[in-house]
Amino acid sequence: MPPSFRRVLRGATLSAACAGLLASLPGALQSAQAQAPAQTAAAPATALPPIASFFANTAFGGAKLSPDGRFLAVRSGAPGKRDFLAVVDLQSNSATVVASYGDADVGRFQWISNERLLFDTREKGVGPGDARFAPGLYAVNRDGSRFVELADRTGRPFSTGTRIVRKLLPWHTYMLDQEGAQDSASVYVTSANVDAAGELRSVDLLRLNTLTGATQTVPRPAGSVRSWTLDTRGEPRLATTLERDTLSLHYRDPASGAWRVLASYPAFGDGAGALQPVGFAGEGKLFVLARSGGRDTTALHRFDIASGKIEPEPVFVTTGYDFDGSLVANRERVLGVLFRTDALSNEWFDPTMKAAQAAVDKLLPATINLLSVPAQADAPWMLVRSYSDTMPGSYALYNHRTGQLSKVADLRPAIQPAQMGRQQFVRYQARDGLEIPALLTLPPGGKRSGLPLVVLVHGGPYVRGAAWGWDAGTQFLASRGYAVLEPEFRGSLGFGIRHFKAGFRQWGLAMQDDLADGVRWAVAKGIADGARVCIAGASYGGYAAMMGLVKDPDLYKCGINWVGVTDIGLLYNGGWTFTNDTSDEYKAYGMPQMIGDPVKDAARFKATSPLAQAARITRPVLLAYGGADRRVPINHGTQLRDALAATNPDVEWVEYPEEGHGWALEKNSIDFWGRVERFLNRHIGRAAATP
Template structure:
């Protein structure tokens, strides 16, 4: 098909951005944005420019259709769906070279427990020709798709795409081969060089130790292999001169690993860029001398108050800039030309943070991709023409979201009772008064992760759209805020970590933002554990709680009589005793901070939701706690999604769960509670 540029991106790539979300009827002025707007699958998941910059490939969808792969030729203004199936969805995809793509598939109509198919590997030309299957899609059978080449044996199902970008100048890519050792949780990754036309593959040499990850260099060739040995992390380096692997870096893998050095990328000059602390509280970017094994002590980039979290942006000739996250995710350009591009894009899109992509590896055209977002605007994608200085919208992740109905979000800080500074995000409902609001304190999972950064998220904005203020604390133990903040959370489940959350609520009350009689605590995984312990420790602070897929007993994390979790033996042997608690030495503390053991103390209304095939927090956590708490608390709602895992994958289950949450909150802290 051939279209004008103005209509091209809305028709060939995303006519969908003008449509309502699946199953939602358009309304002129809806009182509230519908729940489907937040929890249906994103309509558009971003695009990727071809290495020569001539084409853009995107995975997209439409009401009643499977996700498909579309390629738009930016020179001829023509677009084409190059891969689509009736029984599966396009998953991840990459450009092999400027003429060819590789992709895998999944099935968005089945929950995690029903998804027995591995994603497989496929390749297709940008015009839709020469579509071939390269790897099986089934765990236990050799499955193929009608009409694709079957002349040679397919690679096994445990062959996966590599996230690293290759050279993109031939028919070859590197892919991972997953091999299990005795015991299903022990595995290693091999590396294959795969021809995406013939399907022929060659194994790449690897270190003697098990490898769990790979990094390609600036030329797209294997150079780093990540591995581990018990509690030791190992970074291996493939010397291009000798073709031999050698150990480059070793560090403590679990707990207080302050000497860890994390490779980020190779620059075009061959330098290895890494992230490390080097005696500071927060990590920064350094260069690492491969020949001497020495770190340059002077940091190239540091982000005050934050660990460096991001990556290096390069062209074939030089380092152009870096993308990183502080309170929000942004780009800092070193290259004057890219800095000028950023300034132009920012003038054209003044209401959003605009993440301009680095030029494609073999760019011959002026196009760059821009991901724009804000606290009230979900990620929206544009193409920017460096010659004409014009922007064209490519697609929206959540079309139909009205920014005027979204809550405004700000990064805040408050002091915990022991003086530790706690960062947090506070989202206030749109158009609402800024005092006396009902509050949902949303506790992130992990807990050893960064909870969130400034920007639009479905959970937060759905709650805000229903009139709730939302507080998201980065309690001690959260990563990204320095070593002291991280280590302060060791062995503090249900103790100081819990106090940090409660202190955030009290701070919001003292500021006048929140009605102290209308506060609910909610969260998933560790956040579900914190929800339960919040109701145990601070019964006068929280009116209700919502826990989904939450831990209910630390000892159950070590072992369960009925269900096995997916946490490694090494994590249980080295990480958990140091960071959470030793089953023997800390037995009394683990009992005192066990929601199951303390269930009789929970009197507040509670909503519990679990997945029947969750391997991270097996359903024993839910059923055992539910059995214990309902003996003394009649106000407990329970829902199980039998085929779901650690989180709810199917849109119908997400919609069901959040509909329950909406009704539960309204009854206990919302308008329903006010009217009682």
């Protein structure tokens, strides 16, 4: 059954179940002027932090300021309880639960005006394979009144029962991850159009009145629209279409509403010809990514829409990195950017924001502090999210008029920074001279040499891996005494076009060598014990873990592969029983260019297939797969498991039938990482017999 919507809590009355959970929230909004998180406490406690402190569901699910900055919307919950949505009045410091259900969790949420919020639902206790409902779509006022169900979760055509009988939007109606104008009861939402095979064919944009449920479809340009971008006034201004192997960026004229093409470029490959929009900078100007002056990396530039030209002088450059980030703006102007280099941080163009950043950093000197602002420029409050390598994150409110800093919540309060490992961004040379960036996390305590090492390989593979900061998997391994190396092997995004293209068609070849060279670097530096190294990863990382055991059996003592590719050919054609969700366009145009052609490169695919080379995998292996995975279907795992059975006596297998591409359920995450802990301990940890 769908959520019991009559259980929405009205006004200022808190239910008995939620009152206790929220009781600490208003009280928590106390001055935190001198309460910076302790990052360097005494030596770590003898008892190891429990697995659940890393992987259990978090009680606090984020916060967002209303456009005028007077109200704070918060998603919260507790162990065994459903996540609910509450609103805190920052003037009276009082809280109201506005949505709470006995059979669903509040999911994503956003303000659409000072009075009204939009949200959807989720089922955090249900895996993807057992999912029964779509997210739905709902709106409610900040005092809990005027609740409206907008989009159905089940596919039924009409609402029934005690609700007003009217047609609901279909289940495939979703929130747009853009704030919009935030000045009325209307909002833009998307509606996905899929074909009979489940392939996405286009995305419509609807203007939705959240009080009446009435919609207007935005006229779209010719072609298959895949994404939409709103301008500074919250109006649809850009649409991106995909036709075969070509992306086109369309611009909608504010006066006439007519669409015209700004640019067309290859959808796949190195992105050299792409016009990648970041956001608008007022009428007629667009922020885009571009390479100029012979630069290998992208920078942030302005683009003149009338002339169709990129201004050659960059607005912001992240030296040594591609620009990876977004604009921070209010209704009046762009204030700065949120961007990632080795870590995620802010850079401000606005003097007031520079001063606010300096003041917050003085109050919280041991963390990186990210500031976000409400839509109204005169709002006094800013939301602060703080984090470090040893601290998962916390939220606070900063009043730039009074200088008051008020704590809201910690993301994982059970985590003690003194029990976490310290992290640094390093670079080492691959055998062909290419520089490989990497994150190195050392375990807590004084030992800095001769450590057991886990090489943790990111998925993708053509994406950016981890950034400096607290990560559950990395810090769990560090807390158990392992050094963790996370290489940004060739093909990883974010480090320039040369680094990215160097990974094309290099699965199991130079990409694999980059990982091995990282191990040899760590051993040569004295950081790692060369006799105690394990390689691990998910998705492509799982593939790399298995290929590491094929290609460098003397380097790795064991391998851990969860939801990993085991044969490139299976990505193209897994058989009629097993299909993946990789798009037809990527299979036809992207994969042959970036990974290889299944016919022309058949010999290479076989030589770099863990499945085909299974007899060479003699080291201990842990395999874990989701039974409902559509990205890397479970036959990748079962076929490798069966192939290894003939020659390898030390293979541990676990299947989570309800899971997809990764672990969504708390119980499965805790179970899996418990298996990882025991597996590593046997083979490279304290229980392992060292030579």
